[in-house]
Amino acid sequence: MTTTRKITSLDVAKRAGVSRSAVSRVFTPGASVSERTAIKVREAAHALGYRPNVLARAMLTGKSKIIGLVVAYLDNHFYPTVLELLSEALEREGYHVLVFMAAHSADDVEDVVSQILDYQVDGLILASVALSSDMADRCRASGVPVVLFNRKLEAEGELAVVSDNRMGGRLAADHLISLGRTRIGHIAGWEGASTQRDREAGFMEGLRAAGLGLFARELGDYRLPRAKEAARRMFDTPDHPDAVFVANDYMAFGVMDVLRSELGLSVPGDVALIGFDDVPSAAWPAYSLTTIKQDAEAMVTTTVSALLSEINGTEVTSPAPLPVTLVRRTSA
Amino acid sequence: MTTTRKITSLDVAKRAGVSRSAVSRVFTPGASVSERTAIKVREAAHALGYRPNVLARAMLTGKSKIIGLVVAYLDNHFYPTVLELLSEALEREGYHVLVFMAAHSADDVEDVVSQILDYQVDGLILASVALSSDMADRCRASGVPVVLFNRKLEAEGELAVVSDNRMGGRLAADHLISLGRTRIGHIAGWEGASTQRDREAGFMEGLRAAGLGLFARELGDYRLPRAKEAARRMFDTPDHPDAVFVANDYMAFGVMDVLRSELGLSVPGDVALIGFDDVPSAAWPAYSLTTIKQDAEAMVTTTVSALLSEINGTEVTSPAPLPVTLVRRTSA
DNA sequence: TTCCTCACTGCATGCGTTTGCAGGAGACTG
DNA sequence: CAGTCTCCTGCAAACGCATGCAGTGAGGAA
Structure with missing residues (x-):
C-alpha cells in the first residue's frame, strides 16, 4: 500500500499559483473564471492527476449525484435489462446508481431504504418492491424523491411508473x-x-x-x-x-x-x-x-425524467400507465 | 417540496442533553460511552429519525463504504447473477455497490474508472473489462484497491479472480x-x-x-x-x-x-x-x-475476500484459478 | 481523609469542497 | 484624466461528522 497522499484542490491551487476558490470554479460549470487561469488550473490539475472529490462537494451542496436503486431479484431477465437501461440513462445525466438488493419481504425493504438514506442519495428508485406509507413519509421528510418502478401503491401519494x-x-x-x-x-x-x-x-x-x-x-x-x-x-x-x-x-x-x-x-x-x-x-x-x-425503454425514460424533475423541485404527478402491445409468436 | 431541515448530530445532542461527540460515539462501534448516555442518545435519535450521514463520515475517515463495480453488459445472464451475489456479499460486510456500465471499448473503461475514483470508492471491481496498466497506476496512486473479475491482465501486477x-x-x-x-x-x-x-x-x-x-x-x-x-x-x-x-x-x-x-x-x-x-x-x-x-459463488466469495483484505491493508496476491467442472446435459 | 485510577465527556480542529462578499484591475465612456 | 462598470479573484465561513486531548467525577486503596 503505497498510499500516496491524496491530492486536493489546494495542491492544484499552489501549483497553478491561484486560490482554492479558483480551482473550484474551474471545475464548476457556469462559474466565472478567466480563460487564462482556467488553463493554468487545468494544466496543474492534469499534471497532478487531480479530480474534485465528489463526496466533499456532496456535503456542501447537498447533492450527491447518486441514485439509490432497490431491486429484489435479478434472475428474472426483465430486471437486468432495466438496470442496464437505468444506469445508462442516469449516467448520461451525471448520476450514478447505488444498488441495493432486497428480498421482497416488506421488513427487508424498510431496512434497506434506511440504509440508502444514509448515503444522502438524491433520489430513489424502487423496482418491483412495495414501500410502506410510513417509509414513504420518512423519505419525504429527508427530502428524497422516490419513484416506484413497475409497481404502484394503493395510497395514491407516491410517484409510480407502470405499464398498462x-x-x-x-x-x-x-x-x-x-x-x-x-x-x-x-x-x-x-x-x-x-x-x-x-x-x-x-x-x-x-x-x-x-x-x-x-x-x-x-x-x-x-x-x-x-x-x-x-x-x-x-x-x-x-x-x-x-x-x-x-x-x-x-x-x-x-x-x-x-x-x-x-x-x-x-x-x-x-x-x-x-x-x-x-x-x-x-x-x-x-x-x-x-x-x-x-x-422497458419507455418505462426507464419516463422514470428518469420524472425522478429528475422531482429532484429539481418540479412538482410531478404519476405519469399515465405506459402502453403495452401484443407480440405474437408461436406459443399462442 | 416540504424540504424539512436535515437533522444532524447536533440536534440529537441538544435533545439528549449531551455533546455532538457523545452522539458520534454512540454510533461508532467500539467507542467509549456509558450505557446511560447511550440510551438517552439512541432515544433522541430515534425520536428525531436521525441517522449518521455516511458521506460526512466518509470525508473524515476516508472510508466511503462503497465499492465501484464496472460491468459491460448485462444481457449475458452470467453477470446479473454475479452482480446479485456480489451486492449481497458486500452488503453483508457493510459495503454497497455503485454500478457503472461500460461498453467494452478500452477508452470507455478508462473514462468510467476516472468517474468512479471521484466517488472515493474504497475498492473497485472490474467485471469482464480490461484495465490498462496506466489506469491501474492511477488507481494505485489513489490508494484504491482493484480486482479484476473473470478477466486477467498480462501485466501480472493486478489482482484477478478467474476460473481455470x-x-x-x-x-x-x-x-x-x-x-x-x-x-x-x-x-x-x-x-x-x-x-x-x-x-x-x-x-x-x-x-x-x-x-x-x-x-x-x-x-x-x-x-x-x-x-x-x-x-x-x-x-x-x-x-x-x-x-x-x-x-x-x-x-x-x-x-x-x-x-x-x-x-x-x-x-x-x-x-x-x-x-x-x-x-x-x-x-x-x-x-x-x-x-x-x-x-459464480466461489468467484464472488473469493473476490470479496481478496478486495476486503486489500482494503484493510493486507498485501494480497491473485488467488489460484478456481476449479471448473463439466456439467453433462443433453446437448453433448 | 487523600491520592490515584479509570471510565467517561466536551472542546476544538480538520476532512475537501463550494460560495457570498468585497476588493482589485482593467476597459470603456465622456 | 476621472469615473463607472464589468469581470475576475481571494477570503473565510460553512457542510456533518470523528477524534486527540484535557478535564470531570466517582470509586477504590491506603
Missing part, C-alpha cells in the same frame, strides 16, 4: 379467445404486487366479455420453481386447460418446460401459452413465446 | 472427443479477453492430445447476433462440424437456435454443443446445454 397492466391482461385474454380457446387458465405472480392484480383484473374482464370463466388458477409468485409446481398441479388432470396466461415471461418459460418436457404436451397444439414482459429470451426460437410487451 | 479457463477448455475438448466426434469446431468469444485465450488454449491442447486439429473456427465476440452469424457461416456447408465448443453459454443458446430452427439440424444428433459458464438457463429443458460450470 390491466390492458395487457385484457389483450392476453382477447388473443387466447380469438384463437378459439375456451378452457383458459391463469398462473398468477405474487399477489402482493399491483402488477399481478391489474394484469389479472384485465384478464378476467376479457374472459367475462366473452362469456367465459376462469378454468383454472394457480399461484406462481413470480418465482420459477413455484411456477413449475403450479403448472404441474394445473395439468395433473386429463381435463386440463387448453390455454394459459402466465403473469410474466420468466414463469412462462418454466411452465412451457413442464408442459413440453415433463408432460409431453405440445405448445401451442395442446395448450396455448402467453406471457408478459417480452424479455429478450422470449424471442428465442426455443421458446418463441407470445407475450405482452412492456416497453 | 484453460482446464475448462480442456474438459470441453476431452468430452467432445470421448463422444467420438472428430470434426470439431470452435466459436470464439472476444479475442481481447483472457478468458477467450485461455479457454481456447486448453481446448486446442485437448484436441492435439487426441491427434485432432480444429475443424472450423469462427468469431462470436461474446455477443449473441455475432454468434448466430458465426454459426451460419460455420454450417453453410454440408461438410460441417459434428461438434462445437462455444466460448460461453450465452452464445451457445444462439448457436443452438440457428442449428435447430434455421438449419434443421439436431442437437446433439447432428452436432454436439458445449458451452461455458453454466448460467441458470443452461439447465432449462429447452436447451439442456452441456457446459463447463464456473462457480
